[in-house]
Amino acid sequence: MSPRYAHITGWGMAVPEKRLTNEDLEKMVDTSDEWIVSRTGIRERRIASADQSTATLAAEAAMRALGVANLHPADLDLIIVSTSSPEHIFPATACLVQDQIGAVKAGAFDLLAACTGFIFALNLAANMIKTDGISNALVIGSETLSRIVNWKDRNTCILFGDGAGAFVLQASDEPGGIYTGVMRSDGSGGDLLSLPGGGSKYPTCLQSVYDGLHYIHMNGREVFRFATRVMTDATQEAVAAANLTMDDIQLIIPHQANRRIIEAAARGLDFPMDKVMINVDRYGNTSTASIPIATCEAIEQGRLKAGDWTVFVGFGAGLTWGATLARWSGPFPVRRKLKPRRYRWLARLRSILARLRRHLEGLIWGRGKTA
Numbered sequence: 001m002s003p004r005y006a007h008i009t010g011w012g013m014a015v016p017e018k019r020l021t022n023e024d025l026e027k028m029v030d031t032s033d034e035w036i037v038s039r040t041g042i043r044e045r046r047i048a049s050a051d052q053s054t055a056t057l058a059a060e061a062a063m064r065a066l067g068v069a070n071l072h073p074a075d076l077d078l079i080i081v082s083t084s085s086p087e088h089i090f091p092a093t094a095c096l097v098q099d100q101i102g103a104v105k106a107g108a109f110d111l112l113a114a115c116t117g118f119i120f121a122l123n124l125a126a127n128m129i130k131t132d133g134i135s136n137a138l139v140i141g142s143e144t145l146s147r148i149v150n151w152k153d154r155n156t157c158i159l160f161g162d163g164a165g166a167f168v169l170q171a172s173d174e175p176g177g178i179y180t181g182v183m184r185s186d187g188s189g190g191d192l193l194s195l196p197g198g199g200s201k202y203p204t205c206l207q208s209v210y211d212g213l214h215y216i217h218m219n220g221r222e223v224f225r226f227a228t229r230v231m232t233d234a235t236q237e238a239v240a241a242a243n244l245t246m247d248d249i250q251l252i253i254p255h256q257a258n259r260r261i262i263e264a265a266a267r268g269l270d271f272p273m274d275k276v277m278i279n280v281d282r283y284g285n286t287s288t289a290s291i292p293i294a295t296c297e298a299i300e301q302g303r304l305k306a307g308d309w310t311v312f313v314g315f316g317a318g319l320t321w322g323a324t325l326a327r328w329s330g331p332f333p334v335r336r337k338l339k340p341r342r343y344r345w346l347a348r349l350r351s352i353l354a355r356l357r358r359h360l361e362g363l364i365w366g367r368g369k370t371a
């Protein structure tokens with residue numbers, strides 16, 4: 001049997017309209033634009049409106065990615081939503097997205113590896129295409145971190161933003177797409193970056209809310225030191241596993257956490273900064289959404305073209321870190337252009353009918369009765 005490859009054939013992003021600038025933050029906490037820009041490179045971030053959520057942003061990014069790939073949502077076999085700010089603990093945000101876009105054949109689940117989540121999800125989906133015989137996968141990174149940030153804590157609130165990005169992965173016998181993946185974890189550093197409350201250890205109660213356990217807690221300095229080390233190692237490992245060298249790489253798309261971390265990693269790799277994608281200045285740290293959002297903008301700016309070798313590399317809570325090496329391909333050639341956005345209405349109708357059917361079944365068989 002000839003080897004199968006997992007190509008990235010679609011991409012899309014969705015960010016809220018509302019911008020929160022450093023000047024706005026100066027009015028909220030004891031900070032300054034000068035401090036934030038010099039320590040992080042961030043100038044502004046996006047904040048979700050009341051009617052936006054992790055699932056709605058994810059579905060929006062997904063529809064754009066499906067549009068680029070020219071793929072009908074019903075042809076998806078798999079949806080992975082990577083997020084640390086899910087709609088609920090359960091059901092999985094991925095299932096809500098599956099319903100919203102009408103991906104009737106897809107298995108859907110969430111993956112939690114914090115800011116590294118998109119890399120882990122990408123590697124997982126690519127391997128399922130290569131070895132498990134699925135044809136079409138949707139990988140989404142989506143966050144509404146503004147909902148879990150303590151807006152009184154200047155150590156964290158200046159860093160994070162909201163947004164979503166998505167890739168469509170498709171099987172092909174033609175070489176290209178995702179080649180190698182590195183996935184690593186070190187739970188001994190779990191306390192360095194965490195959201196302690198709302199789980200089984202500290203279930204939500206008045207005391208947990210009083211103690212602020214429902215907010216992000218972070219030891220910035222320690223995370224910084226860890227990040228600069230692992231970004232370099234993971235990139236080198238992913239590139240070497242494909243028998244390439246850094247000279248073969250046209251673009252690195254790193255997790256957008258802090259400009260200084262990205263610069264330190266590039267220095268460690270002896271890699272020119274003009275071949276590293278940065279947009280942290282405009283979106284802040286959108287955690288697992290940052291790599292697909294940066295990819296969409298790299299393509300828009302003409303910095304990533306078919307045939308280019310690129311490395312996605314990230315780090316985050318867990319601790320987790322990882323990298324993915326891909327040869328960029330772009331959408332498969334198509335005969336007829338689909339309009340996946342139209343299928344959203346159909347999906348909504350299907351969802352309403354499914355709820356109605358369940359309601360009617362309840363009336364007929366008796367609610368709450370199982371036999």
Ligand code: UT7
Nearest residue numbers: 030031032035039115154155158220221223224257258316
């Ligand atoms: O996706 C992963 C998510 N997390 C990260 O990527 C975080 C990685 N870490 C970082 O990006 C950096 O450590 C920070 C940006 C969070 C902080 O930068 P730093 O250069 O490591 O600063 P620091 O923590 O060493 O703090 C320096 C000073 C402290 O004052 P003292 O103790 O020296 O008097 C802080 O209290 O800056 C103070 N400070 C601030 N000052 C103004 C901390 N936050 C602020 C602020 N505005 N927002």
